[in-house]
């Protein structure tokens with residue numbers, strides 16, 4: 001259980017990811033997309049998942065724990081690094097590159113979960129990101145999975161912790 005102070009830290013796992021992680025197949029293979037310093041990859045590995053983590057800059061993730069396989073790749077300028085792999089869950093937080101959305105959906109095993117949370121339209125009033133390229137439009141994550149995944153939960157809201165922001169988030173399962 002996380003204390004209130006660590007829960008509100010930007011280094012702690014997102015409460016959205018924490019909420020749905022128990023629905024991932026135990027011991028399954030999970031991909032952390034644009035993993036940054038690996039807050040989710042590390043936490044998921046501690047839960048016993050086999051974790052792949054990809055980012056174009058892994059300098060902040062120099063010490064991956066057992067159970068985490070790192071891959072340095074440019075997800076916007078290069079080929080998708082996992083063309084042959086299907087995952088039991090894909091986690092994306094605080095990152096948006098719209099052309100990747102169909103690939104993420106198509107990279108789930110049957111029963112696999114997409115857990116996606118990033119900034120949404122309206123966030124510009126709080127600061128960055130404010131570029132519309134990095135802000136989800138209303139309902140955009142629902143549209144991205146429509147007809148392909150079953151939506152378990154969706155939110156489009158403003159939050160105050162760990163800092164004020166407009167977020168959109170979805171948990172959706174491949175049937």
Ligand SMILES: C[S@@+](CC[C@H](N)C(=O)[O-])C[C@H]1O[C@@H](n2cnc3c(N)ncnc32)[C@H](O)[C@@H]1O
Pocket residue numbers: 033034035036037038039040054055056057073074075076077092093094095
């Ligand atoms: C705001 S950080 C989010 C990190 C992590 N998902 C989290 O929530 O803690 C955005 C991440 O996207 C990565 N990123 C940006 N453009 C990328 C690209 N073209 N290919 C791969 N990763 C990229 C950055 O290196 C950075 O680590």
